[in-house]
Amino acid sequence: MMVDGSEQTFEIGPFEMKVDQEAQDNSFYQALAPFDSFDDVMRRDRYRPLPDDWIIAVTDVSHSTEAVEQGRYREVNTAGAAVLAAISNALPDLQFPFSFGGDGASFAAPGTYSSIVRDTLAKTAAWAEDAFGLTLRIAVIPMADIRAQHLDVLVARFAPSSNVTYAMFAGGGLAWAERKLKQGSYAVPRAPMGVMADLTGLSCRFAPISTKNGVILSLIVVPRDDPTSFEEIIQELLRMLRSDDPDLHPLPAEGPLPAWTGGDLDHAIKTGSRKITFVTWAAECLRSVLARVRTQFGIPTGGFHEARFRRELVENTDFRKFDDGLRMTVDCSSELADAIDARLEEAQRRGACFFGTHRQSAANLTCFVPSPTQANHVHFVDGASGGYTFASVKLKRNVASSLGAMNKAIGTW
Template sequence: MERGRYREVNTAGAAVLAAVSNALPYLQFPSTFGGDGASFAAPAAYSSVIKDTLAKTAASAEDALGLTLRIAVIPIADICDQHLDVLVARFAPSSNVSYAMFAGGGLAWAERKLKQGGYTVPRAPVGVTADLTGLSCRFAPISTKHGVILSLIVVQRGDPTSFAGLIQELLRTLRSHESGLHTLPAEGPVPAWTGDYLYQAINSGSRKMSFAAWAAKCGGAILARTGTLLGIPGGFHEERFRRELVENTDYRKFDDGLRTTVDCPSELADVIDARLEDAQRRGACFFGTHRQLAANLTCFVPSPTQANHVHFVDGASGGYAFAAANLKRNIASTLGILGSGALAAHVESIRHSV
């Protein structure tokens, strides 16, 4: 992960899902956003379209944002050959959308193979871009209202029954503070002063913009933010859109482990860390957390007049990527064999986008 470029990294990760959704608009496929990347499952019949789309997305990310996006397409049969699976369930945070939850160890194995260079799809030539219509990053970072933005990853170690009990306990703890833990305020986020400059960059293929275009874009963004702060209504049923935005945001997920980003008091973050440290000592899990003072929101809005727009949240100072790095360190510290090949393989098999 490029340090200090967290919003760009989030944009590149969400671009994967936006591009595939636009290339296959009538296909409902399970997917998950991981902060600096994304994973999804789709029928093999669409593999040629998906490879072409991902190649174009990688080209867009590198040419426009200067980020290298590694991509791979892996057959489910190869995952099953490892005695693993890709099990999928749906979680509906609202009546408008649902997000996929993955289990079975297949995604973690697939990511390890990607990082080892297997099944790689090369990027498209310079000048070739993906259709990223609907991808948006127009909101300002969302500051904590309760103390810290906590990004949390918990993965299984050993007995699945103990792990399931731990996850249920954590969810009960989070639910007991549910009204205050959502990363977004009830009224929704406010637009950034500078507008959606990343969308401009990734769609034009360049981060450069003329002064006139920059001034016009900033002027529009300033008017939008000022109107929001003063409570002046905008177009396209903005109040309804902002309510749906909060309801549709993906701030908790499960993909071979619990992942969530919440706004909570520092005291509650301390309680969660203490419980997870105890569970790790007991052999029930490995975990990683990261604290920051704000969150970033990346959006995919195919149509602002429909309610099925989706929104991905991550910590504004590293979020899931730094939580995953701390997960790796916890594994190394717990097993006490830092640097061994066996540990490296184990860490790679369960960590997420370090």
């Protein structure tokens, strides 16, 4: 409806926003005031609707569950993060909202960049398939089509540190876009063989990060029938998880350690191929060993401040997010994980949410570092043996089971 003849109001679940037509330009995201306590993630006044002329891009790795079951979780994570690295390099002057989902990524951008976005994503998909044999699905959707479904994409900026911000999404539009992606709608085909996007800054040089409390818990919680009950369960979860408690951070306070051996993932990022000669592999291994030794013993390297970089890395990591549902990767005790599962089971039974969790013993880190001397590097964390992918599988099973039980009850009424 219209308010005072000048502002349009959208009411989506617990979120009600007003569209300010004057703010719909390329500086939309940069102009959003960030919040620094994740406990505020459900506050309605933190979110603003995307401008009408923007687009939503959603991507995911097809058959990611099978790839993860084969032990290829690092490749899947790398393909998902590559989307954000490629777009950041293609549009270096644009600040845009994005979210990493483990086996894919989503972001929004002004519609004027639609051709650049499509071309860059097509090249990224070509690289993912040529280098890793992974099919990266892509959909680019105008905001007008989302609002035609009486949904919206509302965005907030969460600042985990003074160095970076991560986008939070609400309104139901992003979830709808992901469903359309999996249905094959709005698809963008891959680029020809041998073409790849600029992935400068993307890397996977850190070893898996072992749990310090017993469990690396990957958690996804999405709304069901009652928006108020969903908001209440999210707030309760944040209290249970003490969302600002550094002990729940999946990374150690001093930062992760580089892997002992040089991997072919970084080689594939640079060259577009995992094929690596013995000489190159040996050189990469030597560099990795030296990096590990320098890190463990605090040996300085030129003008690079290793200790500061690792401290910033921990502060900047995206282990908690909201994109039409809560996603978290936390390091907790098995007792706390049991309590969370039990509470979510109860909330799901009464219609407040659907959820999926997955437990593992380590976390995996994928990094985008445009410049090691700047503090604005971003780091995407996921569970090291399934993470968000397996949590999503359990979420889908819970949805199917609940809907099946509902249909059965209706059929016997």
